[in-house]
Amino acid sequence: MSVLVSVALRARDAVRGVWREVTKFGVVGALAFVVDNGGYNLLVFGLPGGSEGGVMRALPVQASVLATGIAALLSWAGNRYWTYRHRHREKLTQELVLFLLANVVGVAITAGTVYASRHLLGLDSVLSDNVARVFGWVLATLFRFFAYRRYVFVAP
Template sequence: MSERSALRARLDTLARELMKFGAVGGAGVLVNFVVFNLVRHLTELPVVRASVVATVVATGTNYLGYRYFTYRDRDKNGRTKELTLFLLFSIVGLVIENGVLYVATYGFGWDTSLQSNIFKFLGIGLATLFRFWSYRTWVFRALPAREAVETAESFLAEGAQPQRAGTASAAAGERARD
């Protein structure tokens, strides 16, 4: 398999993962904004506390989407560890997201409903970058065998024929000489 086709296969896999992550994340953003605005207008909670409540609710719905849709093919062993890491990285994302809103609200006095929603959106964007990296790297880890299967599938898709056990070492020697 050429390096170019291997790179293309990895980029295709990453693009599919990004689309699934984005679909779940988009639903989470919708939940986040609906809960945020409901809590903000129906209660007396300060803006950042209302945002924290909304982020926690959205995080719960996102976990279900990530585990059972985006990363359903990933390692399912060690759910306690997975959930612990998910919550840890989600808390960091919560701090990033609501830190932006806190600075805008209490640092600059931008606390109208429109301004709060704009800065909440910016905070969500920054936190999403962190969450994507941390979830795919640490929480929903790829199975090592899956990567091997994907590599073999792309190799076979290019027209290579599987080799018999007896000829594998000879073929490996030929490739080493090339």
């Protein structure tokens, strides 16, 4: 087998492996996204059709942090036991601390976009909050993927 064919086959296998990882990460992330955004909307805006708003209607940034924190715990379990089940660390505590540090940055990114929308741009509608959160979620997800892959779930 020529060197060129060998390199091409290795590259193909690496791309397939990354795509499987991205797909699993995406499924876990999609579930966490539903928990995060659903939780945020319930906390701030209440049940659909309700006129009173949610229990944290006056605290949207804190509600964002709480909802994202709950979603992060779901994400850790899904990524540890499914996406990166073959790469997790022997020391659970060390892995969890690194995971939480990566997610603190992710929470800050997501909450930061809500803060910018509310306090810098003066927007406070359901639409503007959700656009800000989706934008923050995309940025935070890109950060998390690379942080998990590089620092949190490392090959033994």
